[in-house]
Every structure is written in structure tokens, then in C-alpha cells.
Amino acid sequence: MARKKIGLIGAGNIGGELANLLQSKQLGDVVLFDIPAKESFAKGKALDLEQSSACSGADAKITGTSNWEDLAGSDVLIITAGIPRKPGQSRDDLVGVNLPIIQNVADNAKKHCPDAFVIVISNPLDAMVYEYKRRVGAPREKVVGMAGVLDSARFSLFLARETGASIKDVRAMVLGGHGDDMVPVLSYCTINGIPVKQLIPAEKLASLVDRTRKGGGEIVGLMGTSAYYAPAYSAVVMAEAYLLDQKRVLPAAAYLDGEYGYKDLYLGVPVVIGAGGVEKILDVELSAEETAMLKTSAESVQKVVDIVKAKA
Numbered sequence: 001m002a003r004k005k006i007g008l009i010g011a012g013n014i015g016g017e018l019a020n021l022l023q024s025k026q027l028g029d030v031v032l033f034d035i036p037a038k039e040s041f042a043k044g045k046a047l048d049l050e051q052s053s054a055c056s057g058a059d060a061k062i063t064g065t066s067n068w069e070d071l072a073g074s075d076v077l078i079i080t081a082g083i084p085r086k087p088g089q090s091r092d093d094l095v096g097v098n099l100p101i102i103q104n105v106a107d108n109a110k111k112h113c114p115d116a117f118v119i120v121i122s123n124p125l126d127a128m129v130y131e132y133k134r135r136v137g138a139p140r141e142k143v144v145g146m147a148g149v150l151d152s153a154r155f156s157l158f159l160a161r162e163t164g165a166s167i168k169d170v171r172a173m174v175l176g177g178h179g180d181d182m183v184p185v186l187s188y189c190t191i192n193g194i195p196v197k198q199l200i201p202a203e204k205l206a207s208l209v210d211r212t213r214k215g216g217g218e219i220v221g222l223m224g225t226s227a228y229y230a231p232a233y234s235a236v237v238m239a240e241a242y243l244l245d246q247k248r249v250l251p252a253a254a255y256l257d258g259e260y261g262y263k264d265l266y267l268g269v270p271v272v273i274g275a276g277g278v279e280k281i282l283d284v285e286l287s288a289e290e291t292a293m294l295k296t297s298a299e300s301v302q303k304v305v306d307i308v309k310a311k312a
């Protein structure tokens with residue numbers, strides 16, 4: 001069987017780490033794509049990573065390009081094309097600059113790799129994945145946004161450190177939009193089945209929720225640009241679930257058509273990812289407080305989507 005082909009649109013910080021992880025996991029041949037002005041950068045990054053295969057023993061190929069034809073036949077596309085945040089910026093501040101970029105990517109992807117399973121990472125995430133799907137006209141199973149896995153990973157780490165438990169035993173679920181009003185669903189957060197509310201005092205838990213909501217901004221403040229190791233790993237978890245038909249239950253930005261009471265909107269919800277892409281959206285019960293938080297988050301997403309719709 002031929003190796004799978006994975007196209008990475010954007011060869012920047014997340015793109016490079018994605019290529020590194022995909023190669024070490026041997027999930028497929030990787031094509032690292034960037035704009036013509038950065039073609040040699042993409043080629044150089046690909047070559048540097050490929051040279052590490054002599055040490056790792058990885059057989060998969062990594063190539064760099066700025067030619068969309070090289071993406072033809074991709075099984076998976078992971079899109080990081082765009083500008084990341086700088087200190088003081090919100091994700092929503094990026095809509096003006098990243099909208100034409102996602103539109104350009106969507107037009108080319110539609111032409112060159114229409115059958116790929118697409119994971120969008122570019123911010124503002126929920127609006128960018130909405131515009132991608134709208135423009136390509138792809139079924140909702142095939143286009144998903146990465147945010148919930150990362151936000152849940154951040155919350156999981158804080159819960160593990162607070163309780164002293166192994167990160168392996170933490171189950172955290174963060175839903176809603178990828179903004180500062182995201183929704184850590186405490187009723188579904190456990191240390192191996194034990195609700196975290198029983199293990200962490202309410203005030204402390206509230207501070208961990210707050211740190212999670214501002215988790216991306218904390219890193220932007222420290223590094224001057226946005227995070228890339230954990231975002232890349234989070235997207236690889238989703239790509240792996242698709243490529244290996246794992247049927248993972250993951251929080252992800254999915255296109256809602258009535259679920260949770262929302263229509264024609266991408267929002268972070270629990271989904272099942274397997275060989276069929278987003279095979280199922282799990283419309284689970286939320287407490288009254290969680291439902292209200294999800295509403296606030298959905299309203300924030302809708303505002304950015306309205307800007308996108310007005311410009312599209």
C-alpha cells in the first residue's frame with residue numbers, strides 16, 4: 001500500500017513542528033507548502049528534517065514547495081497559513097489579515113486536493129474553518145478545526161500539576177469557540193473518573209479555568225509569538241485519528257447543523273474522528289451554567305463569522 005500523503009499549508013512554526021511529529025510517527029509522506037517568497041525556506045526546513053531520518057530511521061519523505069500541484073492527491077491537509085498573534089492582540093484581531101489567506105488556500109485546495117480531510121489551525125479559528133468550508137463547499141465530515149484538543153491539553157496539564165496526578169489519568173474537555181470565553185466543561189473533567197470538583201477547591205479550580213482561557217495569550221506574552229509545539233501535537237492527534245481510523249472522541253470545531261441549538265456555525269464540540277472524518281457529533285448534556293457559557297462563546301464566534309460573511 002502506498003504511503004499516505006499529508007500536505008502542510010504553511011511552513012512556519014507550527015508547520016515545521018507538524019512535519020517533525022508526522023515524520024517521527026511515520027504517518028505518511030509530508031509536503032511542506034508556503035508562499036513563493038518562502039519556497040526556499042520551506043525546502044530548507046524539509047531537507048533539515050529529512051536529514052534527521054538517518055538518525056530516526058524514518059522512511060517517509062518530506063519535501064518543500066510553493067507549487068500547489070505538488071499537493072495533488074493529499075489524503076490530509078493541515079492549514080496553518082496566516083499570521084500569528086503578537087503580544088496584546090486577540091485572535092479575532094487577525095481576521096482582516098488571515099481571511100484573504102484562507103480564501104486563497106481554499107480555492108487552491110478545492111482545485112488540487114478536493115478529497116483531503118482538512119484540519120484548519122489558522123486564527124481566528126472558528127471563523128477561518130467556517131470560511132474554508134463555505135468556499136470549498138466540502139461536506140462537514142471533511143473539514144474540522146483544531147482548538148479543543150489544545151485547549152483541553154492546556155487544562156489537563158494545569159489539573160495534573162494541581163492534583164499531582166499523572167497527566168495520563170486526566171480527562172479534560174474544553175468546548176466552545178477558540179477564544180477567551182471558551183468553555184471548560186467541569187462536569188466532564190475527571191482524574192480517571194473522579195470529578196475534579198471533588199479534588200480541587202472551587203476557588204483554585206476557577207483560577208485554573210481562567211489560566212486555560214488565557215493559555216494562548218500567556219505564551220504569546222512570553223515568546224512574542226503564538227505557541228507551536230502543543231498546537232502541532234494537537235493537530236497530529238486529529239490527523240492520526242483519521243488516518244488510522246481510531247474513532248477518537250475529541251473536542252474539535254465542527255460544523256453544527258442544529259446540534260446544541262446552533263446552525264451554520266463552527267463551534268468546539270465533542271466529535272468522533274475516524275476514517276470517515278468527523279463521523280459523529282456528540283450532542284451531550286450540559287449543565288445550565290455550561291449551556292449559558294456556550295451561548296456566550298457562540299455569540300463571540302458568530303460576531304467574527306458575520307465579519308467574514310460581510311467580506312466574502
Ligand SMILES: NC(=O)c1ccc[n+]([C@@H]2O[C@H](COP(=O)([O-])OP(=O)(O)OC[C@H]3O[C@@H](n4cnc5c(N)ncnc54)[C@H](O)[C@@H]3O)[C@@H](O)[C@H]2O)c1
Pocket residue numbers: 009010011012013014015033034035038080081082083084085094098101104105120121122123124125146147150178225226227228231
Ligand atoms: N488553532 C489553534 O489552536 C492555534 C494555536 C496556535 C496558533 N494558531 C494560528 O496558526 C497560524 C500559524 O501560526 P504559526 O505560529 O505557524 O505562524 P508562522 O508565521 O510561523 O507560519 C505561518 C506561515 O504561513 C505562511 N503563509 C502565509 N500566507 C500563506 C498562503 N497564502 N499559503 C501558504 N502559506 C502561507 C507564512 O509565510 C508562514 O510561513 C496563526 O494564524 C496562529 O494564530 C492557531
